[in-house]
Amino acid sequence: MGMDIAIVLHVFFVVVWVGGMFFAHQCLRPVAAAQLEPPLRLRLWVGVFGRFFPWVWAAIVLVPASGLFMMLGPLGGFAHLPLYIHAMFGLGLVMVGVFLRVFFSPYPALRKAVAAGDWPAGAAQLARIRRLVGINTLLGTLTLAIGAGGRYFG
Numbered sequence: 001m002g003m004d005i006a007i008v009l010h011v012f013f014v015v016v017w018v019g020g021m022f023f024a025h026q027c028l029r030p031v032a033a034a035q036l037e038p039p040l041r042l043r044l045w046v047g048v049f050g051r052f053f054p055w056v057w058a059a060i061v062l063v064p065a066s067g068l069f070m071m072l073g074p075l076g077g078f079a080h081l082p083l084y085i086h087a088m089f090g091l092g093l094v095m096v097g098v099f100l101r102v103f104f105s106p107y108p109a110l111r112k113a114v115a116a117g118d119w120p121a122g123a124a125q126l127a128r129i130r131r132l133v134g135i136n137t138l139l140g141t142l143t144l145a146i147g148a149g150g151r152y153f154g
Ligand code: HEM
Pocket: 007, 010, 011, 014, 018, 063, 064, 066, 067, 068, 070, 071, 075, 085, 088, 089, 090, 091, 092, 093, 095, 139, 140, 141, 143, 144, 145, 147, 148, 151
């Protein structure tokens, strides 16, 4: 495997992850909030996350793995690389941390509340997820601006 396969994998999973968050947060969320009663809305989100999060797991493994492969292999190692690549790496790790927080804290609590039919508790967990995904959508936008535009800045 060389730079060619690595960059395609890298950008594909970046698009799936950041584009998926953008769609969920900016398009699906406001419509679901306006049109669906809590029981339907919360069950919708449990189903949507159940389909989206396996793709995010693939992304949090393959985006850093392909990026590190490029840094350590074809691009010649950490020491020689421009600052923007290190910034992308750092921000990418923060994004992974934010996702892991969603996955291991409000997400299981949301599923538990929905399984118990406790809609107020479910709505509170969904609000936590909304805030964290909002943060990660912004971080993702910033990171891809740095990743794609970094070499042209300055
Ligand atoms: C987590 C660790 C990450 C590492 C180690 C990493 C590393 C890299 C490397 C080495 C390149 C190739 C740079 C070049 O050819 O000049 C690259 C490209 C890129 N990365 Fe990352 N990256 C990471 C995360 C991310 C994240 C989270 C995003 C977006 C949210 C992102 C978006 C991009 C984009 C858009 C490109 C540019 C593709 C192109 O224009 O050729 N990266 N990354």
